[in-house]
Amino acid sequence: MTALPVKQRFNLPDGMIYLDGNSLGPLPRTVPDRLASMVGHEWGEHLIKGWNVDDWMAQPVAVADRIGRLIGAPEGTVVLGDTLSIKVHQALSAALAMRPGRRVILSDSGNFPTDLYMAEGLIRQLDKGHELRVVDPEAVAGAITEEVAAVMLTHVDYRTGRMHDMDAITRLAHEAGAVMIWDLAHSAGAVPVDVTACGAEFAVGCTYKYLNGGPGAPAFIQVHPDIVDDVEPALSGWLGHDAPFAFEPHYRPASGIERMRVGTPPIIQIAALDEALKVWDDIDINDVRAASIALCETFIAEVEARCPDLTLASPRDAAMRGSQVSFAFEHGYAAMQALIARNVIGDFRSPDIMRFGFTPLYIDEDDVRGAVDVLADVLDRSLWDDPAYRARGRVT
Amino acid sequence: MTALPVKQRFNLPDGMIYLDGNSLGPLPRTVPDRLASMVGHEWGEHLIKGWNVDDWMAQPVAVADRIGRLIGAPEGTVVLGDTLSIKVHQALSAALAMRPGRRVILSDSGNFPTDLYMAEGLIRQLDKGHELRVVDPEAVAGAITEEVAAVMLTHVDYRTGRMHDMDAITRLAHEAGAVMIWDLAHSAGAVPVDVTACGAEFAVGCTYKYLNGGPGAPAFIQVHPDIVDDVEPALSGWLGHDAPFAFEPHYRPASGIERMRVGTPPIIQIAALDEALKVWDDIDINDVRAASIALCETFIAEVEARCPDLTLASPRDAAMRGSQVSFAFEHGYAAMQALIARNVIGDFRSPDIMRFGFTPLYIDEDDVRGAVDVLADVLDRSLWDDPAYRARGRVT
CATH class of the missing domain: 3.90.1150.10 (Aspartate Aminotransferase, domain 1)
Known part of the structure; x- marks a missing residue:
């Protein structure tokens, strides 16, 4: 090291x-050369063939494994794409579908606003009487009741840096029968995280902060391997299909984390991020x-x-x-x-x-x-x- | 010219x-130099200040205006971001909310699979008994009935190149009280399109085909100016908020097309796309x-x-x-x-x-x-x- x-x-x-x-x-420092090569050589010379010869199609999972190592996720359980807001929607929509008899999403006032806004949007969209219950960070543990479908928290508060105890809160959520969603935006690359030990169903995060992926770098989502094949993706885009290039008339989710892919991945941003993540190889x-x-x-x-x-x-x-x-x-x-x-x-x-x-x-x-x-x-x-x-x- | x-x-x-x-x-040819400058100078030297001094925050609408000129959209009515699949979800979710008494989404077998898959995912997510009705392309006009909440079509068929008559179908949709959504993936930069004359509520498209934005370039969405301020965004991310940096506890949509923004825009991809779109300046x-x-x-x-x-x-x-x-x-x-x-x-x-x-x-x-x-x-x-x-x- x-x-x-x-x-x-x-x-x-x-x-x-x-x-x-x-x-x-x-x-x-190595990102500019990597981008020049990706753009000049891969896009410029291979054009459409880049999807195969340069493995563009595989990168959302392959590059995400570099993040998986920093957050304790098993290989092949994390995927890159979209923005953190979209990943929150995916996780929360799946969580509510997993607990159809419950109507409360529990979060705290230390959560980043977009997480709360996305929950509000989903609740309006579903129109089934869900409630977003926002409590003080210190009150979360006591507010995890059997009404709660999903506990959705950001691990490290964006304003104060206050950090939740992931393991303890996840345990409380599971004891109450709730699904746990962790936003690791201010954690991945900043503090040790072990999503496997924690056992949460979903973890999401962004890659332009401590992971140095550049402005607008893609987000990531991790789904616990025990449940991923039971998740019904609401954002059922073609690249989450089991056979995207068969162009079948109906959606069939891919197995594993690939089902959380949606549309065409941002290959230029992913190249910058992949190169940025190499900084961590010996850290x-x-x-x-x-x-x-x-x-x-x-x-x-x-x-x-x-x-x-x-x-x-x-x-x-x-x-x-x-x-x-x-x-x-x-x-x-x-x-x-x-x-x-x-x-x-x-x-x-x-x-x-x-x-x-x-x-x-x-x-x-x-x-x-x-x-x-x-x-x-x-x-x-x-x-x-x-x-x-x-x-x-x-x-x- | x-x-x-x-x-x-x-x-x-x-x-x-x-x-x-x-x-x-x-x-x-000019994209590599633009990317080198964006990354080396803007990100490398300005870092977080790039959001202001390099106008990154304004680019999703500013750059989209270059596309607006190719599809007949008024300035400031198009926004870039996410993928085409996500933009389909945004349009369709808004369309169904606009027609709460209707349950049919009409599309055709010539639509690109991801549009159909996203509709299937939304229908499952909403769980209100909506039906995706897929007819032959030639049968679309006859299938536009008063049961139909939204007509969702791709203008140019990805397999055969067959092109729908946007004006005629939009007129039929409106006569039947349905909302019209056009996917312009194979149209923008390929054939003249006039979304203003057509009058459709929503148009979406991608930018890596005829617009040469590079692999994974962001998608776009246009909402008719007459209705955009009535659209309730389901994907209510912080950058679609009226005051994102006020970090308010509740979502309040921005006025106009800004409300269709979701999360942090992919600035590196947008720089490549902006440069690619300059090719069209004198065309x-x-x-x-x-x-x-x-x-x-x-x-x-x-x-x-x-x-x-x-x-x-x-x-x-x-x-x-x-x-x-x-x-x-x-x-x-x-x-x-x-x-x-x-x-x-x-x-x-x-x-x-x-x-x-x-x-x-x-x-x-x-x-x-x-x-x-x-x-x-x-x-x-x-x-x-x-x-x-x-x-x-x-x-x-």
């Missing part, structure tokens, strides 16, 4: 401290986790020592936290704009959250200290506490 | 006659149509003169035919393999269809005659009619 960081594997602009890999990962996710905790602890200690106006919005216990740290600050939007202007890149989430992602593949302790130096300087120079300045209204 | 062909705008391998642009268009689709008819007529005449074992499977009347010509032949699979081995690329569709696409952007009369020379030679050399050879079984 290689020691971290492996900064030389990424294109990191000079002088930039990039703490937003939890939103969009940076460009792995141990446990080393990433250990380094991430060290970086986050340093950041919290330094910010609390030097920036007293900021309030930690993430769990203080590292074991309860993903690979990001958030601070609440009344003028968080303006402060983040000032940071970005000085090339320290984090992001802001309404109403007052300053969010910093720590990605040990390319971030080290010097970056953390450098970021805090700029943050402290931005706050020192600011006039937010000057009544004359404040009277002029919100800093934008 | 520029005269056709514009072969120099494409990467066409030496010696290849490519008659499969109806399946996957060839690489436009008149009516010139493309005229040239396509001339090429198809030459091909039919030459094949019928020199290859008597082949039977025309496309309409003989050019006005009834898209931009492809198909011939039925008992040994079509083997004959197509032999053609491909000699660098004349068409494709085979079960059970016996040899399919040839004519794309006047890069195909000329010399290519057509060259292809027929090889086809005639392949057929002359074949032993299919030799009983001793046939006894050995199917040629593969």
Whole structure:
């Protein structure tokens, strides 16, 4: 296993401290050559034959196996395609069909909005009186009752980094007879996950954050091997058919995870993602986790020592936290704009959250200290506490 | 307007006659540089800021306007994303919600299987007793009754090239109170289409065929401006929300076509497509149509003169035919393999269809005659009619 960081594997602009890999990962250095080859050689010279000679057709499962290794999924149980929103729809639609006598989808207020929106859309579409019950993250365990058809949660909260206990909640869901769906958007490549040990029916995620697949990289879905052949795909596209090129008049799902494919896969995006995932070939996710905790602890200690106006919005216990740290600050939007202007890149989430992602593949302790130096300087120079300045209204 | 062909705008391998642009268009020459710039400069240097400074967020509608101009859609009424299968689901789900008292989806046996499969999946998912009624293409007009909630057809048949009369069928659908959905997969960039004159509620299509967007390029959907704000999106993802970055707890659809967006758009694929669509900047689709008819007529005449074992499977009347010509032949699979081995690329569709696409952007009369020379030679050399050879079984 290689020691971290492996900064030389990424294109990191000079002088930039990039703490937003939890939103969009940076460009792995070998991706441009791979794309040039994929486009120039495969598409340009093989044209339609690329589907066979370059194995384009097999890639949604073959490339997904690289993600499977990071989340504890057996080979051939993960497939790439579409967006995370679509994968949520697929999982949730299948889950409700598996529990026809139940009407509650349980989620929490820490879930990313698109997961909740997709549930609302599905409920309207089905028009069978389902209810989306959204509770506080701390109240989830107590809300898992026998009314619940599906528990749908994001493992790591996009705003605060608060992390659910996947194994414990999945156990509670199963004890209550509910189906478990985990969204691993902020987990895959960030923290060790073992979907096999957890035993959830469905896991979904995206690949442009900690997996560095590039803007709009495809999503993934994993279905537990014990149930996948009983799943009736609602989005029954031709590439999930058992024999897509037989052009049969009726849909027959493929066996295994292939049935969760829908339409033609985004081959150019998949080539970029495949190349980006090679970064992980000699990396141990446990080393990433250990380094991430060290970086986050340093950041919290330094910010609390030097920036007293900021309030930690993430769990203080590292074991309860993903690979990001958030601070609440009344003028968080303006402060983040000032940071970005000085090339320290984090992001802001309404109403007052300053969010910093720590990605040990390319971030080290010097970056953390450098970021805090700029943050402290931005706050020192600011006039937010000057009544004359404040009277002029919100800093934008 | 520029005269056709514009072969120099494409990467066409030496010696290849490519008659499969109806399946996957060839690489436009400027796409590799555009991708290198998008990836190296936008993603590599701007990282997360690309969503703003490079206008990634606006591209699904901005780039789709280039397609809108080819299909007669007003500016800002088309959006890119997902796959054609997903766009079919969106259109059909919305159409059924618009006609809650009706239970029939009418389609025809010439529709591409994924459209039929997606309808089957939606019907199972809704579980309200809808029926997918599939009739012969010639029987569609007579089957549009007041039971029909939605008429869902592909304009140009993927196997035979037979073309429906969009205006006439849409009028019949509307007279019967049904919603009209057109799949333009084999039309956009191939034949003149005017969705505004036609007045259909929904049009969907793909961009990797005649629009040359590359393998897995995103699909598009157009919704008639008169109804789009009444459409309740079933796939209610965050990027179709009125204020995605407000992270509100409930879904509120954006106004206009933006509500048909779902998740994060595939920015790398969209960059390739945007560049590919620039090929059309100085091209008149009516010139493309005229040239396509001339090429198809030459091909039919030459094949019928020199290859008597082949039977025309496309309409003989050019006005009834898209931009492809198909011939039925008992040994079509083997004959197509032999053609491909000699660098004349068409494709085979079960059970016996040899399919040839004519794309006047890069195909000329010399290519057509060259292809027929090889086809005639392949057929002359074949032993299919030799009983001793046939006894050995199917040629593969």
